[in-house]
Amino acid sequence: MSELYARYEALVEAGELKPDAEQAAAAKRLEQLARELEASPRRGSILWRALGKAPEAPRGLYLWGGVGRGKSMLMDLFFENLAIQRKRRVHFHEFMLEVHERIAEERKKEAGNPIPPVAAALTENVRLLAFDEMVINNTADAAVMSRLFTEMMERGLTLVATSNRPPRDLYKDGLNRSLFLPFIDLIEERMDVMPLNGPVDYRLDRLGRMDTWLVPNGPEATQELSDAFFRLTDYPVEDRAHVPTCELNVGGTREMHVPKCLKGVAVFSFKRLCAEARGSSDYLAIARRFHTVIIVGIPRLGPENRNEAARFVTLIDALYEHKVKLLAAADAAPEHLYEEGDGKFEFERTVSRLNEMRSDEYLAKGHGEGEQSGR
Numbered sequence: 001m002s003e004l005y006a007r008y009e010a011l012v013e014a015g016e017l018k019p020d021a022e023q024a025a026a027a028k029r030l031e032q033l034a035r036e037l038e039a040s041p042r043r044g045s046i047l048w049r050a051l052g053k054a055p056e057a058p059r060g061l062y063l064w065g066g067v068g069r070g071k072s073m074l075m076d077l078f079f080e081n082l083a084i085q086r087k088r089r090v091h092f093h094e095f096m097l098e099v100h101e102r103i104a105e106e107r108k109k110e111a112g113n114p115i116p117p118v119a120a121a122l123t124e125n126v127r128l129l130a131f132d133e134m135v136i137n138n139t140a141d142a143a144v145m146s147r148l149f150t151e152m153m154e155r156g157l158t159l160v161a162t163s164n165r166p167p168r169d170l171y172k173d174g175l176n177r178s179l180f181l182p183f184i185d186l187i188e189e190r191m192d193v194m195p196l197n198g199p200v201d202y203r204l205d206r207l208g209r210m211d212t213w214l215v216p217n218g219p220e221a222t223q224e225l226s227d228a229f230f231r232l233t234d235y236p237v238e239d240r241a242h243v244p245t246c247e248l249n250v251g252g253t254r255e256m257h258v259p260k261c262l263k264g265v266a267v268f269s270f271k272r273l274c275a276e277a278r279g280s281s282d283y284l285a286i287a288r289r290f291h292t293v294i295i296v297g298i299p300r301l302g303p304e305n306r307n308e309a310a311r312f313v314t315l316i317d318a319l320y321e322h323k324v325k326l327l328a329a330a331d332a333a334p335e336h337l338y339e340e341g342d343g344k345f346e347f348e349r350t351v352s353r354l355n356e357m358r359s360d361e362y363l364a365k366g367h368g369e370g371e372q373s374g375r
Contacts (some may be wrong), residue, residue, distance in 0.1 A: 004031040004081045008074075020198035023070050026063055030078040030160075033058055037128055037158060038083050044101060057127070060159040062134075062187055064166050065196030067366050069290075071162035072132060072263055073234075074196075078160065089130040091264075092161075093288045096141045097147065097252050098122075115144070119151035131161040132264065133291065135368040136171040136180065146182035153190055164366030167193060173273055207232070212358050214329045217297055221329035225267075225294050228327055232292060233262045250285045264291040264367075270298045274311040283315045287322035291367035298330035303341040310343065312352050320353045323365040 008027040011017045036058035063071050079089050082308065102121060106114030129152075136142050149159065163170070167187045169179045207228060214221035230237050246261035260267035266286065273283075273295065286293060300310040321324055330337060334354040338347040356362050 004034055004077050007077055017070070017073075018150075018198075020070070022065075022194070022196050022198050023074065026061075026074055026194050026196060027077070029061060029194060030074060033061060033158070033160070034082045035077060040127070049230070057153060057156045057158045060161075060191040062159075062161050062163065062191045062193045063196055064163045064193070065163065065198075067364060069198055071196055071197040071330070075132060075160070078265075078293050082128065084127060086125050087130070088126045089132070091289060092134045093133045093285075094249060095129075095131065097249050099144065100140060101252055103144065111168040115147045115151055119148055119155060123152050123155045123157050127156060128158050128160065131159070133367060134161045134163040134170070136174065137368065139179075140169050142174055142176065142180035145180065146186060149183060150186055153186070158247060159191060161191075164368060166195070192353065192373055207363070208300060212325070212327045212363070213334065213354065216331050216332055217299075217329045222296055225296060225327055225329055229260065229262075229265060229267060229294060232265050235262055248285055248289055251281045256282060256283075259296075261290075262314050264289075265294065266290040266292070267294045267296070268358065269296055270308075270312075273315060274308040275305075278311055280314050280318065283318035286315075287318040287324050288368075290324060292325040292327065293319060294327045296329045298328055298337070300331045300336075301338040301341070301343075301347070306341060306343055307342075309338060309347065313343075313347065316350050316353055316357075320357060322368055323362070324367065325363060326354075 005027050008017075008024070012019060029197070040058070063074065066072060068102075093197075099118065099122070102118045103114045106117055113116075136145070149157075153159070165172075167184045170184060171177055174180065210224065210228060214224060224225070226240070229235075229243075230240070235243060243260050245264050246258045247255040248258050248261075250256050258266050258268070259272070266289070272285065298312075299305070299308075301312065334351045337351070338344050
């Protein structure tokens with residue numbers, strides 16, 4: 001039986017969380033959902049066979065709110081305490097890449113509508129699907145979501161999702177948004193929508209007053225960034241040798257290794273991001289997947305490393321457009337990072353963006369805010 005709410009209350013009593021009525025209400029609702037899922041008959045059981053079909057899925061939950069209000073923390077508690085086997089937690093963009101790959105494979109078979117077989121495959125071993133940071137920013141996703149998720153929910157799927165936006169603001173001003181509106185109706189019909197906009201921004205609180213652009217590179221800056229990573233992810237410092245890595249899908253065609261990857265925070269070296277042959281698709285994949293990126297080892301830039309500088313400009317543009325938080329260690333302040341060379345003039349916009357990305361106003365923005373949906 002789920003003990004989610006008891007664990008939540010323990011965090012409040014220990015002072016790790018501050019009292020927050022909206023958080024508490026969401027924790028209670030998630031505990032109720034966990035118990036409903038745990039009480040459903042198991043697949044293949046006598047009760048399941050007696051029904052002759054998948055039992056009716058419990059009503060899902062859509063949690064939305066500003067940055068750092070505890071959405072991921074509550075999702076962690078819910079998923080870790082949910083005592084069922086057929087559950088899956090995945091970042092929304094990774095899931096949609098998989099969806100499009102499966103649809104493409106079905107279309108090769110020329111067997112009609114690809115949505116039902118894709119929905120069947122995705123729900124074969126999944127009763128609970130949990131999405132972190134749902135945000136829709138392209139027409140391809142918007143066009144299939146209503147049909148796909150209607151089919152999946154008819155097959156017994158329960159969906160839990162977090163987002164920075166209320167449902168009615170998803171894919172706002174996106175191209176062909178009319179194709180997406182039925183999905184918003186589906187959310188409101190099949191899920192409870194609960195806000196999380198309490199008074200405490202835990203992400204900013206954990207950063208404290210640290211400058212997010214540290215100069216110079218070296219052991220002191222590296223240690224400060226390492227400490228910030230552990231604060232942002234709640235990962236135990238004593239297990240620093242075992243921080244998870246991951247492979248980031250780039251455009252559905254290849255994988256990029258991420259040396260540290262946890263709870264929407266990624267750590268890279270400048271060399272890995274900009275000295276290797278990379279392009280805008282790599283940086284877009286990073287910007288969509290992670291709400292915070294930590295980069296170490298940024299050197300001074302100039303004629304001798306103009307290719308690296310050009311990639312860095314493209315990287316910063318992607319992070320800025322998706323309102324990704326940037327923590328970095330560099331050999332110079334942004335104004336002095338590129339002081340001579342044929343790219344100096346073009347780099348001035350990057351300097352402006354880097355300085356804006358250090359501001360409290362920028363840091364308070366939600367991941368993905370301001371991006372041009374579907375354009």
